[in-house]
């Protein structure tokens with residue numbers, strides 16, 4: 340059968356999607372910090388609300404989907420290498436991978452949380468402080484460090 344896309348190309352595209360996703364997750368809470376302190380109805384508030392909406396629609400949602408799609412493709416490639424051994428082959432998946440998966444599910448949940456908070460901000464609610472959003476903007480970086488080291492060191 341002709342291969343549509345090779346394993347290493349999929350790995351590269353996975354990493355590119357992950358870079359865009361994490362970059363977006365680092366930026367969005369910073370936009371929320373500006374929105375929180377901006378004068379209601381003012382120019383800064385409107386500009387930042389639009390920037391946050393565009394960031395979610397153009398960068399965050401597509402890169403989330405692509406990071407998952409290529410990640411699942413890579414994992415499926417690992418499983419189907421010995422399809423006859425399924426589902427026993429799941430027992431051979433290294434533990435670090437399950438750790439990575441839990442962290443990535445957490446990152447996806449954080450993404451969903453940011454989307455819900457974005458809708459509140461757009462509706463004029465300001466339930467959280469600027470300091471809260473500045474602190475939250477560091478979270479994805481810490482998780483990304485752990486995920487990348489799990490994937491590369493394979494402890």
Ligand code: HEM
Pocket residue numbers: 350353354357361406407409410411413414415443446482483484486487490491
């Ligand atoms: C969205 C769900 C994800 C799934 C299902 C997934 C799954 C995978 C799989 C199966 C591989 C191939 C492993 C190999 O060939 O050694 C891989 C590679 C990789 N992933 Fe993910 N991944 C996901 C998200 C992420 C995230 C969020 C990051 C970083 C923050 C990340 C970083 C990496 C890196 C750096 C590699 C290359 C590792 C290497 O080749 O040594 N992945 N991923």
